[in-house]
Amino acid sequence: MKLYGKFFMIYLKSQMQYKTSFILMVIGNMITSFTAFLAVYFLFTQINQVEGFTFSEILICFSAVLMAFAVAECFARGFDQFPSMISNGEFDRTLVRPRNEIFLVLASKLDFKRVGRFIQSVIMLIYAVITCGIFWSIDKIITLALMILCGSIVFAGLFLVYASFTFFTVEGLEFMNILTDGGREFGKYPYSVYGEEILKFLTFVVPLALVQYYPLLYLLDRTDKKLYMFLPLVGVLFIIPCYGFWRFGLRHYKSTGS
Amino acid sequence: MRAYFSLFRIRFISAVQYRTAALAGITTQFAWGFLLIFSYRAFYRSNPGAFSMEFSHLTSYIWLQQAFLNLFAGWIRDNDIMGAITDGRISYELARPISLYGKWFSQIAANRVGRTLLRCAPILIVAFILPEPIGLGLPPGFVHAAGFLASMLLALGVTTAFVLLVYSLTIFTLSSYGLWTVLVMLGDFLSGHIIPLTFFPGAARRIAELLPFAAMQNMPLRIYSGNIAGGDILLCISLQCFWLLALSLLGYLVMKKALTKVIVQGG
Numbered sequence A: 001m002k003l004y005g006k007f008f009m010i011y012l013k014s015q016m017q018y019k020t021s022f023i024l025m026v027i028g029n030m031i032t033s034f035t036a037f038l039a040v041y042f043l044f045t046q047i048n049q050v051e052g053f054t055f056s057e058i059l060i061c062f063s064a065v066l067m068a069f070a071v072a073e074c075f076a077r078g079f080d081q082f083p084s085m086i087s088n089g090e091f092d093r094t095l096v097r098p099r100n101e102i103f104l105v106l107a108s109k110l111d112f113k114r115v116g117r118f119i120q121s122v123i124m125l126i127y128a129v130i131t132c133g134i135f136w137s138i139d140k141i142i143t144l145a146l147m148i149l150c151g152s153i154v155f156a157g158l159f160l161v162y163a164s165f166t167f168f169t170v171e172g173l174e175f176m177n178i179l180t181d182g183g184r185e186f187g188k189y190p191y192s193v194y195g196e197e198i199l200k201f202l203t204f205v206v207p208l209a210l211v212q213y214y215p216l217l218y219l220l221d222r223t224d225k226k227l228y229m230f231l232p233l234v235g236v237l238f239i240i241p242c243y244g245f246w247r248f249g250l251r252h253y254k255s256t257g258s
Numbered sequence B: 001m002r003a004y005f006s007l008f009r010i011r012f013i014s015a016v017q018y019r020t021a022a023l024a025g026i027t028t029q030f031a032w033g034f035l036l037i038f039s040y041r042a043f044y045r046s047n048p049g050a051f052s053m054e055f056s057h058l059t060s061y062i063w064l065q066q067a068f069l070n071l072f073a074g075w076i077r078d079n080d081i082m083g084a085i086t087d088g089r090i091s092y093e094l095a096r097p098i099s100l101y102g103k104w105f106s107q108i109a110a111n112r113v114g115r116t117l118l119r120c121a122p123i124l125i126v127a128f129i130l131p132e133p134i135g136l137g138l139p140p141g142f143v144h145a146a147g148f149l150a151s152m153l154l155a156l157g158v159t160t161a162f163v164l165l166v167y168s169l170t171i172f173t174l175s176s177y178g179l180w181t182v183l184v185m186l187g188d189f190l191s192g193h194i195i196p197l198t199f200f201p202g203a204a205r206r207i208a209e210l211l212p213f214a215a216m217q218n219m220p221l222r223i224y225s226g227n228i229a230g231g232d233i234l235l236c237i238s239l240q241c242f243w244l245l246a247l248s249l250l251g252y253l254v255m256k257k258a259l260t261k262v263i264v265q266g267g
Helices: A002-016 A019-044 A055-087 A090-095 A101-108 A112-131 A138-169 A174-178 A181-186 A196-204 A213-219 A226-236 A239-251 B002-015 B019-046 B055-067 B079-087 B090-095 B100-129 B142-173 B177-190 B202-210 B218-225 B231-261
Strands: none
Touching (some): A002 A101, A019 B142, A019 B177, A055 A112, A055 A138, A090 A101, A138 A174, A138 A213, A174 A181, A174 B019, B019 B100, B055 B100, B142 B231, B218 B231
């Protein structure tokens, strides 16, 4: 952990060297998610609810997913550059070091530009929390915290799967984006709007709905099943097969030889 | 002119080499298209009369957008050119006896056309086969088909000119990624890449439709489905011609100015 802190400081300092560029990058990141927000806002100027969810309820959902994603991204998006680590042999060097290889991959690719998305999600969440009219009792606060925390773990798991595929294909697989970036982009709305089958898929295969749709129902008083509040914790179990897949890939890894 | 055509050909041929990447891209775009349509279906179910675009027009818009993503999306990056600007290869480019603007213009356009030709066919075919409300319909008449093709060509020109203008601006800033993200993301939003411009409310829509970004994917995709009809088609096409000229002229001047400032930093 101390080592991680050290890596953290080094990268923070090195990225702060180009201040204008860094600030522009953060703004760029913010604009990306801001346009997604504007799109939702514009759509809601023409209707006032979708599948029974109002604008501020959608915003709660949107900002929780966005924040979960942003947190996962800050720490785990190092996996995004994993394909290039594999193909240029950098990963082989990592393997000979006396630390856990996941730790080293993550610590070597910290990226602070992603902070833009996080800031945006904080602002949106604050706005949504104030306007949605939920009475914030302790259990509601816990539910929201679980959604964000467990959500980021599920997203981190997805990043890990993305990286693990690289052991077999060397190149990054674009279709994984539908689960990572897509999970964020389409997570703006409760996953139920996409229909029964997709909700089932996101419940039982990739448990994104467990950290979004079900706890959201509890949060918005659509259900009083206490169970839904704790479903995000079940979603976290997803990290186990992800890690298994990574170990499996690692065992089959033959260096690219360059 | 011949030099630019052969540059276009070289780029084009190299762009169609990456077939596995194209396959992965197609899968992603299918899934993306479906999810988009499902989410809009929920919106339309909630209040069918609220939107100024028929649902079938919207699905056509979405499928064409997915099929021609590589043609129109601003965020498709030409790493070659970005790289040349940041690592100084631009100085080699300057030594060549042809206009840099023309060279890069044909490079960008060829890249986009090549990648699109590899990817669009499967998406278009499946989208045509899909049943009526969620599939891609035929354009309502010959005028719309012809208008779509003309407008698509012009939109490619406008998009290329815009992207190249952004690259030229990044020559000033050395580290280019930030500026590029800001401008391109704004451009994509205002060209109807995130939601069609018809979904913008009142004043925002009127302003957006006057900006050059409206002359990009917004126009051809809406002409195809019949969302833009009659005399408006001609108006759109002439607006596109205007923006194509204006943006390329501006891009050309900015690049000229930027190139007087290039200091190659050794190496």
